[in-house]
Amino acid sequence: MRVLTLIVDFVDRRLGVRELFDKELRGYLLPRNVNVWYTLGAVLLALFGLQILTGILLLIHYVPHADQAFASVQRITNEVPFGWLVRLLHAVGANVIVIALLLHMLSVLFMASYKGRREFTWLSGFGLFNLAMALCLTGYLLPWSQLSFWATTVATEAPGAIPVVGDLAREFLRGGATVGGQTLGRFFALHVVALPLALLGLIGLHLFCVKRRGISPPPFGSDYRSQELPAAFVHEEHRGGIPFFPNYVVKDAAVICFFLALLLGIVFFAPNLFFPPAAFEPADPFVTPPRIKPEWYFLWAYQTLKIFPSELIGLGVQGAFMTLLALLPFLDRGPERRPAKRPIFVTVFFLGLLVFVAISVWGHYS
Amino acid sequence: MDAPSNLPPSRRRTFLLILAGGLGALLAGAAGWPLLRFLAPASRGGAEQAVSVPRAAVAAGTAHFFQYRGKPAVALQLQPGEYTALSAVCTHLGCVVQWQEATGEFLCPCHGGRFSPAGAVLAGPPPRALEILPVVVDGDQLRIG
Amino acid sequence: MNGRLRSLLPLLAGVLLAATPALALAPPETVCIQCHGGQAGPLGDPAREWPGSVHQRNGISCHDCHGGDPADYANAMSPARGFIGVPAHDRVPEFCGRCHVGVLEDYRQSAHGRKVSEGGAQCVVCHGSHAVREASLDLINERDCSRCHDYGRAAEIRAALDETDARLAGLGEGFERLRRLGADVEPAKGKLFDLRNRFHRVFHSVEVDKVRAETGRVQAEAALLQAEIDAYDRQTARRRVWGGVAVGLLVMLGLVLLQVRHTYADEERRG
Numbered sequence: 001m002r003v004l005t006l007i008v009d010f011v012d013r014r015l016g017v018r019e020l021f022d023k024e025l026r027g028y029l030l031p032r033n034v035n036v037w038y039t040l041g042a043v044l045l046a047l048f049g050l051q052i053l054t055g056i057l058l059l060i061h062y063v064p065h066a067d068q069a070f071a072s073v074q075r076i077t078n079e080v081p082f083g084w085l086v087r088l089l090h091a092v093g094a095n096v097i098v099i100a101l102l103l104h105m106l107s108v109l110f111m112a113s114y115k116g117r118r119e120f121t122w123l124s125g126f127g128l129f130n131l132a133m134a135l136c137l138t139g140y141l142l143p144w145s146q147l148s149f150w151a152t153t154v155a156t157e158a159p160g161a162i163p164v165v166g167d168l169a170r171e172f173l174r175g176g177a178t179v180g181g182q183t184l185g186r187f188f189a190l191h192v193v194a195l196p197l198a199l200l201g202l203i204g205l206h207l208f209c210v211k212r213r214g215i216s217p218p219p220f221g222s223d224y225r226s227q228e229l230p231a232a233f234v235h236e237e238h239r240g241g242i243p244f245f246p247n248y249v250v251k252d253a254a255v256i257c258f259f260l261a262l263l264l265g266i267v268f269f270a271p272n273l274f275f276p277p278a279a280f281e282p283a284d285p286f287v288t289p290p291r292i293k294p295e296w297y298f299l300w301a302y303q304t305l306k307i308f309p310s311e312l313i314g315l316g317v318q319g320a321f322m323t324l325l326a327l328l329p330f331l332d333r334g335p336e337r338r339p340a341k342r343p344i345f346v347t348v349f350f351l352g353l354l355v356f357v358a359i360s361v362w363g364h365y366s
Numbered sequence: 367m368d369a370p371s372n373l374p375p376s377r378r379r380t381f382l383l384i385l386a387g388g389l390g391a392l393l394a395g396a397a398g399w400p401l402l403r404f405l406a407p408a409s410r411g412g413a414e415q416a417v418s419v420p421r422a423a424v425a426a427g428t429a430h431f432f433q434y435r436g437k438p439a440v441a442l443q444l445q446p447g448e449y450t451a452l453s454a455v456c457t458h459l460g461c462v463v464q465w466q467e468a469t470g471e472f473l474c475p476c477h478g479g480r481f482s483p484a485g486a487v488l489a490g491p492p493p494r495a496l497e498i499l500p501v502v503v504d505g506d507q508l509r510i511g
Numbered sequence: 512m513n514g515r516l517r518s519l520l521p522l523l524a525g526v527l528l529a530a531t532p533a534l535a536l537a538p539p540e541t542v543c544i545q546c547h548g549g550q551a552g553p554l555g556d557p558a559r560e561w562p563g564s565v566h567q568r569n570g571i572s573c574h575d576c577h578g579g580d581p582a583d584y585a586n587a588m589s590p591a592r593g594f595i596g597v598p599a600h601d602r603v604p605e606f607c608g609r610c611h612v613g614v615l616e617d618y619r620q621s622a623h624g625r626k627v628s629e630g631g632a633q634c635v636v637c638h639g640s641h642a643v644r645e646a647s648l649d650l651i652n653e654r655d656c657s658r659c660h661d662y663g664r665a666a667e668i669r670a671a672l673d674e675t676d677a678r679l680a681g682l683g684e685g686f687e688r689l690r691r692l693g694a695d696v697e698p699a700k701g702k703l704f705d706l707r708n709r710f711h712r713v714f715h716s717v718e719v720d721k722v723r724a725e726t727g728r729v730q731a732e733a734a735l736l737q738a739e740i741d742a743y744d745r746q747t748a749r750r751r752v753w754g755g756v757a758v759g760l761l762v763m764l765g766l767v768l769l770q771v772r773h774t775y776a777d778e779e780r781r782g
Contacts, residue, residue, distance in 0.1 A: 032779070057401075057404060057405075060405075074695045075695075077693045077694075077695070078693070078694060078695040079695075080404060081400075081403040081404055081406065082400035082401075082404045083404065085400055086400075086404060087693075242775075242779060246775070247772070247775040247776075247779065248772075250768045250769075250771045250772045250775070251768070251769070251772045254764075254765045254766075254768035254769045254772065255765070256765075257761045257762070257764045257765030257768065258762065258765045260761050261758045261761035261762050261765065264754060264757050264758050264761065265758050267754065268750065268751050268753075268754025268755065268757075268758070269751065269754065269755075271692060272691060272692065275691075275693075277691055280690050280691060280693060286570065287570060375774035375775070375777040375778050376774070376778075378770075378774050379771055379774040379775075382767055382770050382771045382774065383771060385767050386764060386767045386768055386771065389760055389763055389764040389767060390764060392760055393757070393760050393761065393764065396753075396757055396760070437698070455701060455705075459701060459704045459705075460697075460698070460700065460701015460702060460703075460704050460705055461613075461701075461704060461705040461708055462705055473612060474612075475612050475613025475614075475616070475708070475712070476611070476612075476613060476704070476705070476708050477610045477611065477612075478609060478610045478611070478612045490610075491610075
């Protein structure tokens with residue numbers, strides 16, 4: 001204990017870490033009515049951390065080459081001690097992250113937390129969501145299974161429907177006319193270096209935005225105040241609120257534990273939940289397996305493309321929807337945040353959620 | 367699990383934090399062990415055992431089949447005194463190849479894959495050559511592996 | 512600000528579009544299927560029967576047996592490109608035997624094989640041709656065998672094979688289940704394929720004694736394969752126990768931490 005104090009003293013005298021700790025963590029006050037949905041950010045940080053750790057471990061044995069990728073993953077799951085665990089944690093963890101991301105985004109939408117000059121927070125968060133999707137997509141190819149190969153073929157086919165530059169865009173994504181060793185190379189570089197770096201940077205920006213502008217209080221209860229913002233920048237403070245450390249951190253930690261329990265529960269008791277049979281066959285460019293489906297979180301997009309008469313229209317609808325979502329804080333500018341006072345928005349919210357689920361289920365069974 | 371609520375919160379908290387620390391230590395141990403095993407250097411015991419075959423069993427122009435690390439293998443004497451050993455498992459679907467004395471080739475009875483005495487694919491569906499096993503002449507024995 | 516935003520839209524949409532999947536492509540077709548698929552009657556039947564066959568599933572197409580050029584309309588059926596049409600009744604064994612060499616050997620020595628030039632049953636009489644399925648014991652049945660002869664001896668052979676064949680089929684399902692859990696079952700499946708193949712070869716000799724003798728050997732090897740499956744299942748069960756413990760610990764830790772949160776909440780209420 002004494003040694004620890006000495007070390008902290010040493011650092012503190014040079015960097016003033018105690019002051020930083022007191023101001024930024026102990027003195028970081030959250031609204032008194034903050035609810036459980038506010039823990040999802042911490043959950044996502046923890047899960048991304050786990051992905052980075054397991055990802056580094058997998059890199060020790062993974063071989064990013066079309067001839068050896070599948071065999072190297074087989075070796076990881078069958079020969080390397082606990083390789084099966086690391087691999088499953090990484091693959092299932094990606095799915096749990098998508099669940100947490102969706103919950104985080106839905107809670108922000110429902111509580112209209114993007115309001116009050118928080119456009120940058122929303123945009124950086126939306127960017128993070130898309131980066132996570134891109135990480136999922138690129139990571140999907142790396143095991144070089146039949147599922148990897150054909151799901152990627154299907155996914156990289158989409159940009160081909162764009163007029164004029166479609167073919168070029170598709171070939172650029174694939175690094176060739178079809179998915180092959182070239183695609184594996186570029187997806188590997190994206191998945192392992194480029195996208196994680198971008199993700200870390202954007203996480204930093206997102207956290208900075210959250211802290212700089214001040215956390216948006218839940219729009220419930222008698223504490224709710226509709227804010228008139230002055231012309232200049234304001235930092236929203238919550239005087240008399242709950243200290244982030246240690247009062248709220250323990251709740252963050254508790255919810256992180258529950259999410260990890262969910263992850264381990266799937267890993268040990270339903271390891272096949274996210275793996276169709278084609279995930280266990282090596283990629284074969286000459287044999288398309290029957291009923292190849294994208295992952296559950298891309299099913300909505302897959303099915304929208306099938307609903308519309310032309311792929312271009314389907315793509316346009318998807319693009320329009322995602323753009324609308326990205327620009328929501330610029331379009332929905334009223335100060336009112338209470339769900340009860342925003343019947344139209346809440347109706348659209350639940351209808352949209354219902355449509356998303358319905359289209360995904362339809363896509364799964366079609 | 368709930369501590370008596372008439373205790374002051376800070377007392378309850380001390381108890382709960384000790385409990386949490388214990389659980390956390392258990393979990394850290396449970397996470398640390400797989401990590402350590404994952405990173406531990408690969409062990410090289412057992413699996414590397416060589417197999418001995420008497421030279422007399424491998425007459426010139428004939429093939430001698432034997433078990434090598436749990437899989438069928440075959441030894442040949444191509445020229446007098448010159449031995450080779452191959453895995454006898456066809457690379458197509460795992461059938462055991464047969465030696466054709468008349469043609470001096472291996473033939474897989476399942477789908478007609480043919481291999482040269484050196485293991486190379488001559489015809490048929492096999493995707494790869496037969497695996498070559500290292501052979502050392504050791505007195506009147508052949509040591510394989 | 513609005514104008515600048517609008518100019519960003521196409522860029523943003525492009526990025527988003529890149530991350531959404533589209534529909535699959537149709538697989539390429541040989542000229543054989545393209546022509547014959549459209550024909551009515553016996554000339555079109557092979558193209559309709561072949562999809563779903565064991566050959567189609569393993570990527571064996573028309574030209575692999577019938578020769579010819581599957582990429583050239585004009586010369587698809589040219590004898591110069593190795594085209595073989597329909598083999599005569601007694602030439603079928605050598606036609607199929609080009610690939611199925613082991614079976615051919617046993618068949619040649621059997622009562623069926625010795626009488627093939629007098630109309631004895633050959634491969635397609637029992638297995639069918641283009642719609643051929645994975646061989647199974649169901650091929651030996653009263654209706655089919657008694658097309659040519661009395662079912663009695665065939666029934667005896669089938670009875671001798673029944674248990675072992677069911678056991679091999681069970682092993683196949685077992686390994687498929689393990690494969691779906693990520694196990695590397697290729698070596699074991701190879702052994703099973705070899706075993707099954709050796710066993711099925713013996714059928715063709717249509718001799719009860721030979722079948723019985725081989726059955727013993729096959730059963731012994733099947734027991735070894737079953738042991739591999741059992742070992743894997745024991746390992747999975749062991750892992751589940753540890754997984755259950757870890758999940759339990761995490762839930763407990765989560766609940767304790769929530770209680771810690773309550774102690775803070777109590778203090779926050781008191782002020």
